Amino acid sequence: MEISANLVKELREKTGAGMMDCKKALKETSGEFEQAVAYLRQKGLASANKKLTRQAKEGIIEAYTHTGSKLAVLVEVNCETDFVARRKEFQELSKNIAMQIAASPSVIYVRYEDIPTEFIEREKQIEMGKEDLKNKPAPMQEKIVQGRIEKTLRNYCLFDQPFIKNQDITIEELIKQTVSLLGESIKVARFTRYVLGQYS
The missing domain is CATH 1.20.5 (Single alpha-helices involved in coiled-coils or other helix-helix interfaces)
Known part of the structure; x- marks a missing residue:
């Protein structure tokens, strides 16, 4: 069945889940709004947005050097505890974010609100x-x-980029999925891109 964009938006605003997750929930429940809310809660996706607002002071600085060593990225990704910072899922997310920044030369801000x-x-x-x-x-x-x-x-914002390994979701949605999985706030604090010969 066809799911309207307005219904997806409404579900996203109510639950804080990612757009693709909301669309899937509505499809799975034949467009029944309250059932879709329950579906997202069962999957643990509805609380991701609330967790994103909590303080995140632990984490890692991830380094990625592209093949040929002419492009490199440093990115600081934060979480709430050192325990989660050591989790393989968190480290994999950080690597994916660093690779995304390397693959997105137009990206200069983390979120739209940062512009x-x-x-x-x-x-x-x-x-x-x-x-x-x-x-x-x-x-x-x-x-x-x-x-x-x-x-x-x-186009300038990291969170709005389609994830290079799965174009159906954005980087923001990828982070929310990991927040749901690990149960902690995750934030991208800052990043730097180094291109050989470019100094500005």
Whole structure:
């Protein structure tokens, strides 16, 4: 059966589970909302969002060097306890995140919320000045520009990237799955990408 995007969004907002998990839950329960909520709770996915808000001060710094040694990434991934930091699932997640950053040259921020206001305003001015908008009414210009900016800015954010090993989920959803599995808050604190010969 066809599941509407609005229903998926509503379920996501109520449970905090990833978009793909919500879609699957609705399909499994033939679109029955409350049954889908129960399905996600049984799977342990509904509480992932709450766990993400808890403090995470332990963790690891993961290093990844791409074949040929001309590109490397350092990423700090945090969790709540040293016990979880030593878990193979947490370390595998950290490796996957480092590889994702290496494979995503446009990514410069962890989350959409991290993008500075002045950066967003600059992108807006660039879009507003484009030739194809000049003859359109102001409200339409605003709507088009908003859509374009959203798409552009999401390309800069790690959490919004489709996971390189499974394009059906984003990095944010991958992290939420690991949060559900390990039962602790997990955060990507910061990352640095090193490209041979680039110093800026």
